[in-house]
Amino acid sequence: MKLYVKFDINTLCRKVLDQQLKEHGLRYRLLSFGEVELYESLNQDQHRIFQNKLADYGIEVIExxxxxxxxxxxxxxxxxxxxxxxxxxxxxxxxxxxxxxxxxxxxxxxxxxxxTSIENFIILQKIEYTKELIVRGKQNLTEIARKLNYSSVAHLSSQFKNTTGLTPSQFQKIMSKRRRLESAANHKIS
Structure with a gap:
């Protein structure tokens, strides 16, 4: 069985930060995304330990x-x-x-x-979201293009192919085939 989840990285990071700051007994205030104001200074050992603990969650302290x-x-x-x-x-x-x-x-x-440029990063994120929406299978390409502010399905398809090497339709077929193979494998196991 597969479970598809959607998560808010901002909320997730804030909860991890909050938890780790409390565990280390630090007085703090969470500001905007990625900013924490500490009310006292950390010595080098405390700073290193705290950084290592956050690194376990993929969070890096940026100087x-x-x-x-x-x-x-x-x-x-x-x-x-x-x-x-x-x-x-x-x-x-x-x-x-x-x-x-x-x-x-x-x-x-x-x-x-x-x-890289902001524009290129935006394109990469749009393509990742397009792949996610295709896998979910609840929207067609016209709806996905509209949702992601593309002027047309052709524009979305062109950027998708330039980024992945596949058209959205080819990607959709590959994912459908993968689901069928996984489903068949799961039935053999049961």
């Missing part, structure tokens, strides 16, 4: 503010793309308003630190 801002850009993009509701503004406007910086600054910083 550089530019890297932290790039992480916020990525989180905002994931939130934008994976949102259940259609956000009716351009990504550039959304990011500028959400992060309180000009899009030009965000774009240059992102390219410098992440070695």
């Amino acid at each position: 550089n503010q530019k890297i932290a801002l790039v992480q916020k850009i990525k989180a905002a993009i994931v939130q934008l793309v994976f949102s259940d509701e259609i956000i009716p503004v351009k990504a550039s406007v959304y990011l500028s308003e959400k992060l309180d910086h000009s899009y030009g600054y965000l774009s240059n910083l992102f390219s410098e630190i992440a070695c």
Whole structure:
């Protein structure tokens, strides 16, 4: 049996941070995504232990503010793309308003630190979400294209093929075949 889950990375990270900060007896305040204000300083040993504990959950303490801002850009993009509701503004406007910086600054910083453009990162996230929606099988490509603010199914299909090497239809057939094979294997086991 397969179980498909949807999770909110922001909520998950906040809960892990909250739990770890309390376990270490630290007085703190959770600020915006990826920011914690500690009310007292940590010595080197405490800092190292805390970093290692967070690393067990895939959370990294970032010392550089530019890297932290790039992480916020990525989180905002994931939130934008994976949102259940259609956000009716351009990504550039959304990011500028959400992060309180000009899009030009965000774009240059992102390219410098992440070695790719914001636009390319958005495309990659849209394709990942498209794959997820295809696997779920509840929406057709027209609905998926509309949900992800593509001008047409052809535009979505073109970006999907450029990114994955497959058309959405080919991907759909592969996933259907995989499900049938898994189902057949599960029936043989039972």
